[in-house]
Every structure is written in C-alpha cells, then in structure tokens.
C-alpha cells in the first residue's frame with residue numbers, strides 16, 4: 353500500500369475557514385485519504401488531523417491516543433456532558449501557538465468508520481478534547497476562536513544551556529497578522 357504525507361495548510365488559507373462537506377459515498381479514494389491523513393498526522397507528531405487541514409474539504413478526521421488510531425467520517429456530536437475542563441491545545445495549522453481552551457469533559461460522537469459502518473464513541477478527557485478540536489476544524493473553527501488565553505511557544509536556553517519552553521501571551525489579531533505576513537513573504 354502506498355501512503356503519502358500531505359502538506360498541511362496553515363492559518364490564512366481560506367480552506368481552513370470553510371465548512372467541510374459531508375461524504376456521501378465512501379470509496380477507495382476516501383480510504384486512501386484516511387491513510388494519508390494518519391501518515392501526515394504521525395509524521396508531524398500530531399494527535400489529530402481534519403481533512404480540510406490538508407486542503408480536502410470533506411467531513412473526515414483522524415486522531416490517535418494511547419496507542420489507538422481513530423478515523424471518523426461525517427462525525428456528529430449528539431450529546432455533550434455539562435462538565436467543562438480547560439486544557440492547553442496546539443494546532444498543526446497554527447504552528448508555534450498554544451491556547452487554553454474550555455471543552456466538554458465527555459461527549460458522544462456518531463459517524464461512520466472507513467468501511468461505512470455506523471459507529472458511536474463516548475470519549476472523555478483528552479480524547480474528547482481532540483475530537484472536539486477536530487470537529488471544530490470541519491466547521492471552520494480554530495482554537496484562536498475558542499480562547500483569549502493565547503500564547504506563542506518559544507524555546508530559550510537557560511544559564512546551563514538547557515532548552516526551556518516559554519509561553520508568551522499574545523492576541524488573536526496579532527496571530528492572524530503574523531501568519532498573514534508569513535504568507536505574503538512566501539509569495540514574493
């Protein structure tokens with residue numbers, strides 16, 4: 353089987369902001385797409401990836417957690433627990449940024465597996481967080497829309513030469529402006 357790592361699009365690309373379309377028929381092409389998404393997620397050390405992050409506007413996401421890999425087509429959250437939890441999230445489409453995002457501790461997700469078989473999952477904790485993050489992507493929603501606790505992640509060396517990560521507070525508009533600048537300098 354030939355799999356391929358695809359290019360992940362970043363903030364500023366309009367495809368990220370569009371609502372992805374439901375998959376009406378699962379063919380070999382969707383299954384190949386899922387394989388590529390898993391490969392791309394692993395290559396980039398991510399825990400989740402939505403199809404529109406590789407510029408394919410279809411309602412499919414993949415995730416991995418504690419050794420298990422998930423792929424869900426046309427996911428729908430049909431139940432959300434009342435309890436909310438805050439946690440730090442990063443996003444492969446907004447590299448260098450972390451956001452503290454409030455998510456439901458438990459949700460129930462319905463969708464289809466790679467063979468078109470209906471599935472129901474009830475993730476909680478970090479897996480529930482990953483699923484909510486990825487389903488947001490399919491609706492064009494990013495972590496910078498969900499939080500005002502936003503940070504640049506920088507690494508610096510301490511006196512003993514050890515690498516330390518530091519979180520520098522920032523704002524949504526500063527992040528958008530910065531990614532816009534990266535895009536226009538690449539275009540030149």
Ligand code: NI
Pocket residue numbers: 442443444445485489
């Ligand atoms: Ni993301």
